Amino acid sequence: MIGEGTLSTNQRKHSYVQERVEVGFFTDPSVCIGCKACEVACKEWNQVPDDGFTWSGNSYDNTGHLGASTWRHVMFLEQDRQKGNQVSGPMSLGDEDPFRWVFLSDVCKHCEEAGCLEACPTGSIVRTEVGSVLVQNDVCNGCGYCVVSCPFGVIDRRPQPLPDAGGAFKCTFCYDRQKSGLVPACAKVCPTESIVFGRLDDLRARGAERVQQLQQSGYRDAQLYDPTETSVRGIHAFFLILGEPEAYGLPPKPQVPTIYLKSAWTAAFATAIASIIATLAAFAFFS
């Protein structure tokens, strides 16, 4: 919990990779201060190129969306709702004009059933010992099929002339750091422990507890975002959200595209057989 200091799972050395323990991220916007340290730490450790120096005009978010060169993305939501039991300050007109500013650090979800992993035709995308989804940069040939197979729009192909252009990139869950017993860079640097790294089962318990705690203190629309009941079957990087997932650009009921294979292949085989029959019939009856 917050205030554990060096005992926190965000600061301790670990051996999850060696022990093959499922790990995860739990990201909690109720304590996020929008400092973007996670974005910076991610870029520095992973040597990710810049994602453009443009002003978006969308609150304090000039990052945009997750992509080939954006592996952490702090969202800034401006909503006309009250934040918990927060007392309105002198700038506010009171209850009739509530306002809240919500920050949430978005990241690759590392799905239990990952669309990108299923789609990859080169075997470049693999599942690691800790349950995360990893793109092996030296194997990827940049076919781009993972890009349209991710239900969260996370992975993307890096365009020219950036370094390592042509391949598909996304969050690695700092697999290199984890192998050495280190915590992923974003969690390590998070000053408020809004991003927590740890064992997935521990984090799920912690998330449920936090939701309850928040609801008791007035955040009635606090809920966990972890689509376990759809074909994605849960995510390793799950979130606490205030309000609806749509407002965060999170799909409320994401599906892994492999569920569409059966009906599509049935149509393909039927067409294949019909084409052969039609052709043979044309030659048999019209010759």
Add this chain to the structure above:
Amino acid sequence: MTTEPRLEQLREKAWQDGVVPGRGVDVVGGPIPRKPGYYGQAVVKPPVWTWEIPLYFFFGGMAGMSAVIASGAVLSHHVDLARVAMWIAVIGGAFISPVLLILDLGRPHLFLNMLRVFKHRSAMSMGAWILTAFGACAVPGLIALELHTHQILPGALDQLLRVAAGIFIVAAAIFGTLLATYTGVLIGASAIPAWFLHRTLLPIHFGTAGLGSAAALLELIGHRIAPLHAIGFFAATVETGLLIWLSIDKHGAADRAIHEHGSGWLVRIGEILNGPVALGLRSFGFIPFAAISFLIGSLVSRIGWIAVGKVSGADPESVFAAEQYVLNHEND
């Protein structure tokens, strides 16, 4: 993404009006326009594919189905037609298609990595293997057929060639039907709403368009025979049916990229050209025009479907609407 000039514009407007009325995105007249989702950002990523992919769909479909026509021609002793059809199959399927696919890769020099693994749950992996198998059957099939027609080898060997040509051409035809239809599965089994909502229509459309364009090209080359006319008639009829299906099977915001925008026009123009227009021209005996109309229609609709993916993927509302639709029809 909004750029710096846009921010300047917003500031300018706020400066002129004197105030920024109210606070928050939802305040009417506020500086930040109300958009669906998170500032209107795409929820899924639109495809990164460029012009190579629709062209590949076109040539791959035509080449694959050309091998089917070749096997029909071989079985009914139209040897000249079979030869031309196999040349189309080989040039389209074993040269143009792989080149287009490799050009589209972000790292073309690693194209052989496609054959590292065999994943039946990845339509892209299946496609790579189907294309490889098709080339491996069509090329020897064509060589054997040519050697046999020119009677280059002596008697007994020639008989062997005849059998080999038959086997390879029939095998190429089987892989050819898959080459023409798997592309529909490829984009149908994706996270792009307008694509996955039409995952049963797409393989039928791509396969039929491939069959019709193979027959159309052969007719334009000069093989004006009744079986090809019948195949052309069949393909145009099916495409007309698909146009009707597409016009009825609408999903509102979820697949509006097919019914609105430039992408929608491309799909519809393509479907009209290779459906009713080709059918009408063929019925009145304007066979070359029907063939040209079908070929153009097939190409335009392939370009259209990729454009649909780009529009649909960039539209957050269509993702939300499509998810709701999938939830309501889970038993389909």
